Amino acid sequence: MFSGRITPEQLRGRLAPGGPWVDLVCLGTTDSTNGVAMEMAEAGAPHGTVVVADGQTGGRGRHGRRWVSPPGRNVYASLIVRPEMPVSEASGLSLAAGVALADAAERAGVPALLKWPNDLYLGDRKAAGILVETAVGQGGARHAVVGVGINVNLAGDEIPAEIRGKATSLRIRAGREFSRAEVLALFLDAFARRYAEFAAGGFKAIHPAWERRDMLRGRRVLVLRAGEEARGVALGVAGDGALRFRPDASGAEERLFSGEILEFETILSREAKDTGCFS
Numbered sequence: 001m002f003s004g005r006i007t008p009e010q011l012r013g014r015l016a017p018g019g020p021w022v023d024l025v026c027l028g029t030t031d032s033t034n035g036v037a038m039e040m041a042e043a044g045a046p047h048g049t050v051v052v053a054d055g056q057t058g059g060r061g062r063h064g065r066r067w068v069s070p071p072g073r074n075v076y077a078s079l080i081v082r083p084e085m086p087v088s089e090a091s092g093l094s095l096a097a098g099v100a101l102a103d104a105a106e107r108a109g110v111p112a113l114l115k116w117p118n119d120l121y122l123g124d125r126k127a128a129g130i131l132v133e134t135a136v137g138q139g140g141a142r143h144a145v146v147g148v149g150i151n152v153n154l155a156g157d158e159i160p161a162e163i164r165g166k167a168t169s170l171r172i173r174a175g176r177e178f179s180r181a182e183v184l185a186l187f188l189d190a191f192a193r194r195y196a197e198f199a200a201g202g203f204k205a206i207h208p209a210w211e212r213r214d215m216l217r218g219r220r221v222l223v224l225r226a227g228e229e230a231r232g233v234a235l236g237v238a239g240d241g242a243l244r245f246r247p248d249a250s251g252a253e254e255r256l257f258s259g260e261i262l263e264f265e266t267i268l269s270r271e272a273k274d275t276g277c278f279s
């Protein structure tokens with residue numbers, strides 16, 4: 001029912017008036033919307049350009065992984081932004097985008113959590129991810145592309161075996177299908193609001209909205225940082241966007257500005273521990 005290609009008219013009809021979205025480029029299946037958007041940005045496309053595709057043949061995920069992108073099922077979109085800030089601060093963009101994702105899911109009626117740095121989780125499974133690519137110029141980021149993949153109507157049997165058990169979709173979680181244009185418009189509106197807050201006040205301005213969805217706080221985690229794995233406890237996200245992490249080995253709090261959470265203690269195993277089922 002919602003598998004048709006997203007059109008600029010559908011999006012325009014749903015977006016809040018006065019937003020920054022100046023150009024909505026809706027493609028069929030393409031290689032990667034981030035790739036297309038980076039090329040458009042290099043060629044001078046303005047801040048507020050959105051590239052959305054029906055499917056991707058070379059969807060890019062973080063850490064060089066591929067992003068599963070079957071046609072007609074999900075949202076694959078890349079936003080061109082021209083942040084007037086140093087590159088170091090522009091890294092907060094992806095955290096802001098994560099908050100916008102959670103806002104959008106909640107507006108769609110599906111409560112969501114964030115896994116640092118910017119994965120959207122529904123329960124203990126990932127439903128959306130963000131890949132920010134930046135081109136650096138003199139004095140700061142020349143432009144950035146904020147790529148977002150949201151599993152919207154993906155069915156359980158469409159999830160590849162290697163990520164089954166780890167991935168989910170709005171449809172799987174809510175038990176109904178969603179309009180992909182509606183979900184994308186909710187995200188674009190939310191991103192416009194969070195971007196404005198971030199541009200005015202940095203990550204600190206949206207820190208409370210992040211903290212309220214933090215799924216790792218107080219959980220045991222396995223972290224990959226600086227090429228090494230470490231077990232410990234995630235203590236929350238600081239006002240500058242760093243992950244506060246206490247490794248078992250030293251017991252001294254660290255602040256991680258980059259890294260990856262390889263494993264985390266699930267709510268299920270925590271509950272099982274509380275009832276004595278796990279040692």
Ligand code: BTN
Nearest residue numbers: 032034060061062129130147149
């Ligand atoms: C992640 O690994 O969690 C990030 C996934 C980002 C995927 C999106 S889909 C739209 C955009 N185009 C891409 O090639 N990647 C991003």
